Amino acid sequence: MSRNRVLRVFEIVAVLYASAPAWAAEDRAVGNPRRTPVVEAYERVRDSVVNISTTQKVQTRHLVRDVFGFPDFVTVPSERTSVGSGFVIHPEGYIATNAHVVSAGNQLAVTFADGGKHEAVVIGRDSAKDLAVIKIEPERPLKPIVFGRSDDLMIGETTIAIGNPVGLQNTLTTGVVSALHRELNVDGRVIYKDVIQTDASINPGNSGGPLLNVLGELIGVNTAVRTDAQNIGFAIPVDQLKDILPEILDSEKLNDVQVGLRLGETIPVRIVSIREESPAAKAGLKLGDVVTEVDGRPLRDPLDFYVSMLSRRAQEVVAFKLIRDGKPLEKKLALSEVPKPDARQLAMQKLGVGIEDVSEATARRYRSKRHGVRVVSVEPRGPANRADIRPGDLIISMNQYYIRDEEHVGALLAGTRTNDPVDVGFHRRSSGLVYHDEVRLYAR
Numbered sequence: 222m223s224r225n226r227v228l229r230v231f232e233i234v235a236v237l238y239a240s241a242p243a244w245a246a247e248d249r250a251v252g253n254p255r256r257t258p259v260v261e262a263y264e265r266v267r268d269s270v271v272n273i274s275t276t277q278k279v280q281t282r283h284l285v286r287d288v289f290g291f292p293d294f295v296t297v298p299s300e301r302t303s304v305g306s307g308f309v310i311h312p313e314g315y316i317a318t319n320a321h322v323v324s325a326g327n328q329l330a331v332t333f334a335d336g337g338k339h340e341a342v343v344i345g346r347d348s349a350k351d352l353a354v355i356k357i358e359p360e361r362p363l364k365p366i367v368f369g370r371s372d373d374l375m376i377g378e379t380t381i382a383i384g385n386p387v388g389l390q391n392t393l394t395t396g397v398v399s400a401l402h403r404e405l406n407v408d409g410r411v412i413y414k415d416v417i418q419t420d421a422s423i424n425p426g427n428s429g430g431p432l433l434n435v436l437g438e439l440i441g442v443n444t445a446v447r448t449d450a451q452n453i454g455f456a457i458p459v460d461q462l463k464d465i466l467p468e469i470l471d472s473e474k475l476n477d478v479q480v481g482l483r484l485g486e487t488i489p490v491r492i493v494s495i496r497e498e499s500p501a502a503k504a505g506l507k508l509g510d511v512v513t514e515v516d517g518r519p520l521r522d523p524l525d526f527y528v529s530m531l532s533r534r535a536q537e538v539v540a541f542k543l544i545r546d547g548k549p550l551e552k553k554l555a556l557s558e559v560p561k562p563d564a565r566q567l568a569m570q571k572l573g574v575g576i577e578d579v580s581e582a583t584a585r586r587y588r589s590k591r592h593g594v595r596v597v598s599v600e601p602r603g604p605a606n607r608a609d610i611r612p613g614d615l616i617i618s619m620n621q622y623y624i625r626d627e628e629h630v631g632a633l634l635a636g637t638r639t640n641d642p643v644d645v646g647f648h649r650r651s652s653g654l655v656y657h658d659e660v661r662l663y664a665r
Contacts, residue, residue, distance in 0.1 A: 262381055262437035263393050267334050269309040269366040270430060272385045273318055273341070273355070276302050276328040306384035306430030306443070307331070307355065310466075311528050312362035314339075317462060318429030319444050320346040320353040331357050334391050345469035345621040348644050348659065351413065351444055352462055353429075354469050366431055368522075369438030371458030374398050374417065382421040382443055382454070384430025396421030396452070405445060405455055416455045417441045423454030432456040467523070469621050472530040474632060477559045480530055482506060484523040489513070489544075504554040507545065514542035564631030571634050571664040572643065573603020574610060578626050583615070587648040587655055593617035593624045596647075608660040610647065618646035618659075637664045 305322030309315070316331060323329060329341040339357035346353030375398065382394045400418040419432065423443050432441035441456030463486045472478045481499020485491045489511045495501050512520050515529055516539055533539065535558035543550050568576045575598035584592050596614045599606050610616075617624055619633050620643060637643065646659045 258435040259379070259381055259393075259395055262433055262435055263383065265437035266308070266366055266383065266431065266433065267391060268364050270334065270383045270391060271307045271309070271316060272332040272388075272390050273305045273307045273316075273322055273429060274302060274330045274332070275305070275323060276330070304385055304388050304426045305428045306426065308429075308431045308439070309363045309365045310354070310368075311365055311524055313528055314357040314359045314363060315344070315470075315524075315528060316341070316355050316357065317442065318353050318355060319442065320348045320351045322429045323353050323355060329355060331355070332390065343623060345471075345475070345623075346618075347465050347469065347621045349642070350461055350465055351457060352442065352465050352469070354466070367438050368459055368463065369434055369436070369440045371417065371440050371460045374401060374440060374458075376401060379435045380417075380419045380421045380440070381433040381435070381437075382419070382423055382427060382430065382456075383433070384423075384427035384443060386422070386424035386426040388426055392427075394422040399453070403455065413445065413455060413457065415458065415461070416444070417458055419454050419456060420452040421454060422452065423456075427454075465621075467527055470524075470527040470531060472527070472533065473559050474622055475531060476534070477561075477628075477632060478530065478533050478535055479557045479559045480554070484512065484526055486523060488522065490520050490523050490526070500554050500557050504541075504552050506541065506543070506552055506554070509545070511544040512541060513544060513549075514540075516540050559632055561628050562631040562635045564627040564629075564634075567631050567634040567637075569600065571637050572605050572645075572662055573600035573665070574598070574605040575600075576616065576627060576630060579615065587615045587650055592626060593648075594627055594630055604643075604662040604665055608645070608662050610645065610660065610662075611649070613650065615648040615650075616645055617648060618644075620644050634664075639665055 305318060307316045307318035310317045323343050323346065330338055331341045332338045341355040341357045344354045344356050377397050380396050380398055384392060386392050396419050398417060399420050403416050403418045405413040405416060417432065423446050427443045430443045431439050432443050434440050439459050441458050442462060443454065443456045445455045467483055472480060479499060480501055481496040482492050482501035483494035485493040492506060492508055492510045492512065495506060495508060512526065514520060515526060520526055533556055535556055537556050539554045539556065541552045541554060543552060565576060568574050574596055576594040577597050579592055579595045583595065593615050596610060596612050596616060598612055599610055619630065622633060624630060641664045643662045643664055644659060645662055649656045649658065
């Protein structure tokens, strides 16, 4: 080969090398084999996955000695932080996570992949299912994750876990569905029922993050690992999250506004339950009606409806567009206030505890952002006494909801039947220190 031809070959190679980035960009557009379904799934959801940091203010006692060598104790304020994960479920700032991620935190902060940070409040949680919903106030609509199904999962299909293990934000791991319908036992107690087992790496900090299929659809909520084994993690099936969202986002429990209907989980959105004598029943809505619009806004999924009701107040009128027997029609529903039962009587009758509203000053003494209600008496041998609730305790949560005041307690206990479980979270002040605990009572 002549010297000129050799030089020409080098020139061609140099040109090809220089144009490689353009080739790569074009290749990405027309089927680069590196762009696997996992890559595409991650790109779909990365803006929907968040880091959740919890800061709890605590007081600790330290042993010291005075100038004469005698022992003494000093109380020192400090902060305890923990990290978990979550994901956007609605554009208006609603985020799902594990209940244990947000159970005892006084301050919650949500951080997105782009570094945006927001304060958050807990809307509601279900400790038994270990699911919770928190809320931020975003500057613009957020991108929610797409819900899939968990009733058709196949053992061996690919799983994708995204979260913040040990604080490493937006970490992705992959694996497969290892088993279905597992029960997770800790110290001989069943903690989680009917969960998904996966070998996708799930570590501390992943709790509350999404478990996805290769389409980028949510199939579970990452929740736990087996510390005595490698590559065994568990996720709460997405169908359990779908079941609990109407309860957690119930406007009757959160802002005392009565609607009286429940929607199905499938699309199109149908009415599957109507309570007698409720606003929905009085407005002429019927089982099986397909809801297409609420106040002129198209209903994309049931979550749209429940979120929209949280901003409503009693006496407001809501316009529904429906399809019944294939024909369009419109109905107007006048919201009403939830009847207020006697909260003190119900608390004593159902739980054996006397309660009273608390002031701002009392809430501050308990270092609580929630007002809650104060325990003033406990009936001997009653449910509260058996759970070791004491006079002076500040009850801040009941079942999925944080307590506002006495009336809120009454609304939560109104439908409680004998032997129904009632999960109670409370603060206790002792020797200048504030403790948080959660117990389960059974109504009588």
